[in-house]
Amino acid sequence: MNAKGKAFRYGDNVDTDVIIPARYLNTSDAKELASHCMEDIDGTFVKNVQQGDLIVAERNFGCGSSREHAPLAIKTAGVSCVIAASFARIFYRNSINIGLPILECPEAVQGIDSGDIVSVEFSTGTITNETTGKSWAAEPFPPFIQEMIAADGLINYLRKGVQA
Amino acid sequence: MSMTMSQKILAAHAQVDEVRPGQLIMADLDLVLGNDITSPVAIKEFAKFGIDSVFDKSKIALVPDHFTPNKDIKAAHQCKMLREFASDMEIENYFEIGQMGIEHALLPEQGLVDAGDLIIGADSHTCTYGALGAFSTGVGSTDMAAAMATGKAWFKVPSALRFNLTGKFSPWVSGKDLILHIIGMIGVDGALYKSMEFTGVGVSSLTIDDRFTVCNMAIEAGAKNGIFPVDEVALAYLADHCKRKPVVFQADADAEYDHTYEIDLSKLRPTVSFPHLPDNTRTIDEVGEVKIDQVVIGSCTNGRISDLRVAAKILDGKKVDPRVRTIVFPATQEIYLQAMDEGLLRIFVKAGAVVSTPTCGPCLGGHMGILAEGERAVATTNRNFVGRMGHVESEVYLASPAVAAASALTGYISNPETIEEN
Numbered sequence: 094m095n096a097k098g099k100a101f102r103y104g105d106n107v108d109t110d111v112i113i114p115a116r117y118l119n120t121s122d123a124k125e126l127a128s129h130c131m132e133d134i135d136g137t138f139v140k141n142v143q144q145g146d147l148i149v150a151e152r153n154f155g156c157g158s159s160r161e162h163a164p165l166a167i168k169t170a171g172v173s174c175v176i177a178a179s180f181a182r183i184f185y186r187n188s189i190n191i192g193l194p195i196l197e198c199p200e201a202v203q204g205i206d207s208g209d210i211v212s213v214e215f216s217t218g219t220i221t222n223e224t225t226g227k228s229w230a231a232e233p234f235p236p237f238i239q240e241m242i243a244a245d246g247l248i249n250y251l252r253k254g255v256q257a
Numbered sequence: 258m259s260m261t262m263s264q265k266i267l268a269a270h271a272q273v274d275e276v277r278p279g280q281l282i283m284a285d286l287d288l289v290l291g292n293d294i295t296s297p298v299a300i301k302e303f304a305k306f307g308i309d310s311v312f313d314k315s316k317i318a319l320v321p322d323h324f325t326p327n328k329d330i331k332a333a334h335q336c337k338m339l340r341e342f343a344s345d346m347e348i349e350n351y352f353e354i355g356q357m358g359i360e361h362a363l364l365p366e367q368g369l370v371d372a373g374d375l376i377i378g379a380d381s382h383t384c385t386y387g388a389l390g391a392f393s394t395g396v397g398s399t400d401m402a403a404a405m406a407t408g409k410a411w412f413k414v415p416s417a418l419r420f421n422l423t424g425k426f427s428p429w430v431s432g433k434d435l436i437l438h439i440i441g442m443i444g445v446d447g448a449l450y451k452s453m454e455f456t457g458v459g460v461s462s463l464t465i466d467d468r469f470t471v472c473n474m475a476i477e478a479g480a481k482n483g484i485f486p487v488d489e490v491a492l493a494y495l496a497d498h499c500k501r502k503p504v505v506f507q508a509d510a511d512a513e514y515d516h517t518y519e520i521d522l523s524k525l526r527p528t529v530s531f532p533h534l535p536d537n538t539r540t541i542d543e544v545g546e547v548k549i550d551q552v553v554i555g556s557c558t559n560g561r562i563s564d565l566r567v568a569a570k571i572l573d574g575k576k577v578d579p580r581v582r583t584i585v586f587p588a589t590q591e592i593y594l595q596a597m598d599e600g601l602l603r604i605f606v607k608a609g610a611v612v613s614t615p616t617c618g619p620c621l622g623g624h625m626g627i628l629a630e631g632e633r634a635v636a637t638t639n640r641n642f643v644g645r646m647g648h649v650e651s652e653v654y655l656a657s658p659a660v661a662a663a664s665a666l667t668g669y670i671s672n673p674e675t676i677e678e679n
């Protein structure tokens with residue numbers, strides 16, 4: 094599985110309240126959530142994002158609440174991968190559990206500007222800025238998590254275990 | 258190998274002799290929690306298992322506390338999903354409006370939390386129960402669904418930061434000031450992926466409510482969990498609330514910590530977090546002139562009886578500034594009743610505050626106290642992110658109940674030390 098698209102660039106501590114404000118949490122409908130994705134930090138995100146685009150952010154992306162609605166909104170908005178210098182731990186966990194690819198790579202984050210075309214090879218963790226030609230190697234997931242992603246998330250992973 | 262207190266609880270629940278930081282484990286859970294925002298997603302995921310019962314109907318707690326009493330039709334629908342699922346699965350700990358309280362105050366009060374427990378909740382402030390010596394942490398809805406089906410969850414074993422406490426608080430300083438001070442010191446990602454373990458001779462001077470407040474905000478430093486040793490104060494609380502026998506884990510004397518911070522409680526000042534991150538702290542002496550429109554006293558951080566007592570002590574016989582909307586929301590029905598019996602609710606109403614039913618309401622900008630553009634609130638809650646309590650151009654200042662109550666009287670962020678008692 095690979096990702097390729099335009100980068101939307103953000104700073105430190107992008108929290109779950111700006112990714113999907115609580116005022117929209119009276120629904121769990123993924124499409125409706127996606128239509129408000131990033132609204133409080135970037136009002137034009139939903140209008141401009143296209144299938145396959147990436148979010149690139151600095152430290153502690155996804156801090157705050159445990160709302161799975163946050164990675165769900167990002168995934169449903171069409172984002173193929175989030176690259177950050179670091180992630181808040183519940184967001185990290187939720188993303189893996191729902192099958193939103195996320196990679197930690199501070200060096201890549203420094204080398205990517207808003208609007209750059211970025212590609213990612215998930216098997217190797219290679220991140221390439223197609224606009225500048227630079228590439229980086231992100232830490233690949235540990236085997237346990239790779240298995241979970243291969244099974245398309247936690248629920249399927251566990252169901253396979255139950256059946257085996 | 259030596260282990261921290263958190264690591265010992267994880268090892269025991271994974272049925273292994275020892276765990277190392279970074280290790281991935283599957284562990285048995287003592288309690289699984291969800292609320293009216295996170296459970297509907299979990300219920301949909303749970304359906305994918307195609308099973309007709311949960312792993313243990315006594316070990317799941319469903320609390321419709323966020324948008325309740327139902328704030329609109331959509332919220333009513335989400336709560337209905339919760340209610341029907343609870344009924345179908347015969348969940349023993351479903352709390353309907355009338356018994357419902359804010360989950361992290363409610364579960365310990367109802368005796369659902371014991372020392373040594375391993376608890377996950379689809380709510381980030383599940384870390385609150387570390388106050389009673391449990392390992393508890395927030396997860397998402399998919400984890401909750403899997404846990405309701407299997408009784409298990411996966412964990413990456415955390416390393417730990419130690420906070421060694423000495424001394425005692427001065428008057429008007431409380432657990433809130435301690436945790437705001439710590440977050441200001443280490444930053445909102447200062448404990449990312451780690452446990453925060455509190456130790457030292459200063460622990461014994463902290464009330465159980467102080468400890469709940471401190472552990473509640475461990476997540477605001479990025480931590481996986483916060484935890485206190487189980488001493489006489491914790492055991493006394495457990496004896497009053499929990500029917501099960503406490504299982505006391507202790508960190509090994511030579512347990513390894515990534516860092517140890519020394520904190521003298523007597524040196525702490527009332528502390529305020531400025532917008533828009535909890536680590537943007539200033540002591541009350543550095544606050545300057547900040548005019549406010551609203552004061553919110555309550556939440557899973559500071560909506561307990563001791564918090565209401567402090568606020569009432571400051572407001573007793575006085576009037577809040579007429580330009581400041583002051584909203585008090587006790588965290589549970591029991592706290593509400595106790596506040597009524599002690600005459601605290603009368604003090605609030607006489608002072609010109611409103612008292613709300615237990616709900617998360619204003620804390621997350623849900624309902625019952627939303628801010629308009631350009632407005633400022635002092636809140637005893639735990640987050641001051643952009644738009645947290647309303648409009649994106651509004652501001653939330655986090656503080657203790659003492660600072661919040663003092664500010665309600667003056668209309669500016671104020672030092673409780675300067676308020677004369679009646």
Ligand code: SF4
Pocket residue numbers: 323359360361380382556557558616617620621638639
């Ligand atoms: S009171 Fe606020 S922080 Fe606590 S559970 Fe409710 S919304 Fe979350």
